[in-house]
Amino acid sequence: MLETLVYWLVGIGLAFDLFGTIGLVRLPDVYNRAQAATKCVTLGTCMILLGVAVAAFGGAVGPGVNWPMAVKALICAAFILLTSPVGAHAICRGAYISGVPLWEGSVEDKFADRAKTIRQDQAKEGTVQGEEAETS
Amino acid sequence: MSELFIQIAFGVLMVGSALCLFRIGRGPTAPDRTIAIDILGTLIVGFCCLMALWTGQEYYMNIAIAWALISFVGTLALAKYLEGRSYDA
Numbered sequence: 001m002l003e004t005l006v007y008w009l010v011g012i013g014l015a016f017d018l019f020g021t022i023g024l025v026r027l028p029d030v031y032n033r034a035q036a037a038t039k040c041v042t043l044g045t046c047m048i049l050l051g052v053a054v055a056a057f058g059g060a061v062g063p064g065v066n067w068p069m070a071v072k073a074l075i076c077a078a079f080i081l082l083t084s085p086v087g088a089h090a091i092c093r094g095a096y097i098s099g100v101p102l103w104e105g106s107v108e109d110k111f112a113d114r115a116k117t118i119r120q121d122q123a124k125e126g127t128v129q130g131e132e133a134e135t136s
Numbered sequence: 137m138s139e140l141f142i143q144i145a146f147g148v149l150m151v152g153s154a155l156c157l158f159r160i161g162r163g164p165t166a167p168d169r170t171i172a173i174d175i176l177g178t179l180i181v182g183f184c185c186l187m188a189l190w191t192g193q194e195y196y197m198n199i200a201i202a203w204a205l206i207s208f209v210g211t212l213a214l215a216k217y218l219e220g221r222s223y224d225a
Contacts, residue, residue, distance in 0.1 A: 024172060038175070
């Protein structure tokens, strides 16, 4: 019963991981790839970690309840769930500001104005810093 | 855990890692490669979990937690580097 639950959790996680990496290869531009890969692989790996936690709580790994492994698996799952979207968001923002174009089939671009002001601010700061560096 | 299931799971994760490596090598822009490296780090956490299930040793979970932390910091550093750099070709 418990082993069956662990098999299902790990199997679903592996399927999500595989679909996420297939999306990473097949989709047309950076933003689509980031969206597909990050969502699928984050949740897939969290499922695998949940499977490990269930196995350790149920005593399927080693003799008795393996408390350290279960708690560490849950901590790792919470950490990945918190940090992976933050990292993907930072990369996509950096990609847009550095000027990677959208796919030609994209229909909406709400970040364009904001990105323009950010680039102008960066250019201003760059010149000011450059002048200071030259004078000092 | 059954040996066969763990081996099939390792095979699936290796196929996923190979697809990530394809994107790292081929990726037309730098953000493509950065995202693929981030995903590869998350897949390696999955490898560590499977090793923990297979061997029953708990220290593989320490490796998984440390890998997730370092991978996150590296991703943020690369993202900030991309933001301050103009895109050429």
